[in-house]
Amino acid sequence: MSNMRPDLIFLAMLASVPVARPAAAVDLATLELPAPVTDGDYMAVTPGEVALGQLLFFDPILSGNENISCSTCHHPRLGTSDGLSLGMGEGGHGLGPDRVAVADNMPEDRVPRNAPALYNLGAREFTRMFHDGRVEMVDGRLRVPIEDPFFETVSGVLATQAAFPVMSPDEMGGQVSENPLSKAIRQGRFSGEGGAWDLIAKRVAAIPEYQSLFERAYPEIAFGRPIYFADISNAVAAFMAFEYRADDSAFDRYLRGDEAALSDAAKAGMALFYGEAGCSSCHSGPFQSDQGFHAMGQPQLGPGKTLDFERGHRDEGRFRVTGKAEDLYAFRTPSLRNVTLTAPYGHAGAYSDLRAFVVAHLAPGDALMHYEPIHATLSDLPPEVAEKDWDVMGNEADVAAILSAIEVEDRTLAADQIDALMAFLAALEDDPKRLGIPESVPSGLDFEK
Known part of the structure; x- marks a missing residue:
């Protein structure tokens, strides 16, 4: 240089x-221009899933220390990204370029890649997620870098992508021994009793408003099935697909x-x-x-x-x-x-x-x-x-x-x-404004607006 x-x-x-x-x-x-985008180019979602997913997307309840939400690194005010070359998840406070390290809980590392934008990820042609495509749909089968029965229960690649940030200590999970979630992540326990996803699902289900919203969105839960983390991922994916459709x-x-x-x-x-x-x-x-x-x-x-x-x-x-x-x-x-x-x-x-x-x-x-x-x-x-x-x-x-x-x-x-x-x-700009940012979330936790 x-x-x-x-x-x-x-x-x-x-x-x-x-x-x-x-x-x-x-x-x-x-010029060989693409055909116009139509409704058929996008995954189908339901209003109940979308409304539930909006709250989960902005709720820090999904993070190990209950201080980071999906929106921390994918905020609508910052083009569904975070305005930083490399983000700061755990150990940070604030939004985007104004985010600063917390003195008594310093970050161990930057997030290693730029936070990708979320626009149109609900379109069916997006079959590969992340900068390296480590989550992808190939010949109708989901490929992921880890083996876990969880991936057989999610709605698709977008819901699968939504599950990964909570497993990252530097993004949402938290560092070693900071919380039960970070301990489970460090031990490689995700599904099953006491696994990372199980811990989050139980935490969410313990909030009456969420339990009610899940019952409305998914009839089988209303009939007594427990809330699983796959339900959380599916709802978040439905919200992203609806909210950030830009066509x-x-x-x-x-x-x-x-x-x-x-x-x-x-x-x-x-x-x-x-x-x-x-x-x-x-x-x-x-x-x-x-x-x-x-x-x-x-x-x-x-x-x-x-x-x-x-x-x-x-x-x-x-x-x-x-x-x-x-x-x-x-x-x-x-x-x-x-x-x-x-x-x-x-x-x-x-x-x-x-x-x-x-x-x-x-x-x-x-x-x-x-x-x-x-x-x-x-x-x-x-x-x-x-x-x-x-x-x-x-x-x-x-x-x-x-x-x-x-x-x-x-x-x-x-x-x-x-x-x-x-x-x-x-001329490719179309910043959708649909549900927007909620005034509050069912956990009652603070989040960046």
Whole structure:
């Protein structure tokens, strides 16, 4: 990494971009655009599940120390993410970039990957969850990194995804011996009597309002079946699918026949996106994702995703799931819906500014070699935690490995073309407002609003 002054970094990146020139005229009718999104593209939900899931999503009752909710890292005010490159779960207080470490319960680590946005995850085409796709539906069968009968009872991949954060000590579970949940997690006990999911289900069922809401949402519970954690995951998934469905952007209206929905600048950007710039080779389909995995040379920061016995702080992405060399440093293509709201960007949140990310994404090799930490947004943490942040970027061998995996050639676009792409990305914005943030939750616990 260079020693360039931080205030000159972004200007230096743009200096490599050619002088602005008029964009070539493109016949929009020749573009291969996706079909408009319809109701049939989404999973079915019921009003009772959604109303229940809303309360559970914002209720810290699901966390080990009863101080963190799903919304802590996926807040609607922050584009269903948390505004940080790498989040701070257990040991933190506050929301997003204002979240600070609690003096008497310091975090042991940052969350190793950027909190992904939740928009449209209820769409049927989202069959892989997390940046590495470690939860996925393949040929009608659910694949997960651990064996547990719990996964035979959830409604699908979205409900499965909702179950994982509570198992993470740094996200929601809590650290060793802090609470019964964290002890069960450390011992690898999830299902069954005294398991982590069982403990949460019993905690929720003990609240009369929740018991009543579960009975309304799931008739078998009204007939006497206990509340299981799978019911909690299913309800949370139903809420996310309903609440964060985003398919009424200017782009959606254009696809449905309203040619005036897009500005001239957005149309020029769309022509580039689906044409010369080649963005749609990966960002295809109605939600601008091929749902695949690609090595795009994103800078690595934070603790990484290594096993306990391994040294270093690298994150090898999809390779950790498949074991295939061609998947080294490959990460899932994110949807671009509401991308203007979901900063920072990249699996480790290396870029806090969307335009800087777009420029870097076009020339990932050059951007990786000249990356500077000023682009990230990180909470202040104790030195023993923060000192890991830039280990990978300071290691020539690690950077060379990321660089060698990049699967595209560096390129640049003119400044006016970047402007047009930014206008098109803005046209993908549709921030849904449905149930919103509840005034309170049945547990009576405080949560971030």
